Amino acid sequence: MIPQGGTFAQMAVQQPSRTYRLDPVTKRIAGMTDGLEAVKQAVLKILQTERFEYLIYSGNHGCELSEVPGRGQAYLQTELGRRIRAALLQDDRIRDVQDIEITVVGDEATASFTVVSQYGDFDVSEGVRPRV
Template identity: 65%
Template sequence: MIPQGGVLGNNRNVEVAQLPSRTYRLDNATNRIVGMTDGLDAVKQAAQLILETERFEHLIYSGNYGREFAGLLGREPAFVQAELHRRIRAALMQDDRIRDVQDMRITVMGDEASASFTVVSQYGSFEMTKGVGAGV
């Protein structure tokens, strides 16, 4: 006889609980914690921190956290443009609150690149700009 107790039937209602996004609010000017934040502001802060943290550089973060911009300097502009698009999207999509990264506009000038894009989250959308390069 095969046990049947561990299987959810079609007639069972399963409620999905949404995890809170409440976190510490960081002041970029003073590099200090200045309170708490939640919702869209918390997602904005998380996206900024993801794009400021080089992936695999800090053992405190999992291998899924951060961005991989190392190795883009000095490469062909077409390669940088395509890879920057892919790497920014991959980094941000690791956050469960972020649903999409849209309207990516990348400009490459010399050894610097700039990306502007719209982040779509479960709390709303916001614009971001990220620069990559020696002087950025």
């Protein structure tokens, strides 16, 4: 007999923030991290990972910075800001990305912005190298 009626409610569960701490100098795992430090690490990891490039990550992880179509500095600044914001907001610990400033010099760009997370706010300045 097939059950009739009833509803199926799926609840979103907040995943824990505790994760391995990655040492950027030695490129090795160096203990554990949690809270704001884990979010800071996740932001840098998202910006350094090209979306859809690695099968180990889902399509929600990473940033599409390698190829930005179009010419012109104003378009490049706007598009990079949009892509960075979209990539970071995939992490449910990040509530907003504010004050995005993109500085383009030659074929390199530097992105500076403020990340608003559930653990606190912090500033990020990261170099990106889009191929145009």
